[in-house]
Amino acid sequence: MAERNWEQFHSPENLAKSISIESAELLECFQWGADADSARVAEELADVLTYCILLADKLGVDPEQIVLDKLEVTREKYPADLARDRSTKYDRLQD
Amino acid sequence: MAERNWEQFHSPENLAKSISIESAELLECFQWGADADSARVAEELADVLTYCILLADKLGVDPEQIVLDKLEVTREKYPADLARDRSTKYDRLQD
Amino acid sequence: MAERNWEQFHSPENLAKSISIESAELLECFQWGADADSARVAEELADVLTYCILLADKLGVDPEQIVLDKLEVTREKYPADLARDRSTKYDRLQD
């Protein structure tokens, strides 16, 4: 994108707005029901991801790493996640 | 996520809704202005990305590949993108 | 809201962000399926409407009037809307 000098508009705030806007275009594939054209869905998803990557870059974080970090936090908060596979100890935990 | 049997709820439609919902939580960091806590922004971004990856998985597409594919389409539509770096021929094209 | 001096934050842009954010909270009622608690849905809808009214106020337009105006535009664009009730002439028009 550097070639177009678009970067000046890519403040974290504008990128966050852009992610919401593109997410809604993705949602539009499903506006009136569950059936949607997979190719169009993939294309709209790509647009969401593109802005996510640009925002991660702005923040100086690695997209894959923050996903893994968040997953770790979730697992710690809900040990049942792991427990179910590893032991029967927490089997009765309510999800 | 398989451990929690959440996958049954992960229809493409529900994941598209989830991406919109999480994108709005990301946007909430910037609701009243451009200043936002970077750590919180990264965490909300991770949530958006997590659902994006789940949807890509459902669609059987590779997240990185669809981003690259889409970028290629954009470049073909706007050859000025590449032109600026490679030649002076299209230098005066208006962005 | 004047009592809290919140108005200074109510720029059209911030209100537009707020409408998106509240809309996503409304959507969250339906995140995993069509069933939702009606009382909660009505409450989230009220939040969306509240920000819509604040934005209309900022723009100096009447919320009801812009809805009627837009409906008029839609009817002119799709005369079949009215035609169906008034005549059988356009009955077979595809929607």
Add this chain to the structure above:
Amino acid sequence: MAERNWEQFHSPENLAKSISIESAELLECFQWGADADSARVAEELADVLTYCILLADKLGVDPEQIVLDKLEVTREKYPADLARDRSTKYDRLQD
């Protein structure tokens, strides 16, 4: 809308999705900054409001009434709202 038999698609869930989608089109007016064409903003706001009214209708609630009800709840939760105008007693309450 009855004329077009669109109503069958107007489940609360689909209307909630539609409100999010139209909100994002409204947000798009401000994607790269605070300046936006007022006429276009009003038109996009009208689209959001139209789906809000359809959803209120589906729920059997009055749009104006739920806004007033919610405002009442907010005022009860934050008595400082009213206090500021009526007395100095709560002046130091943190917002």
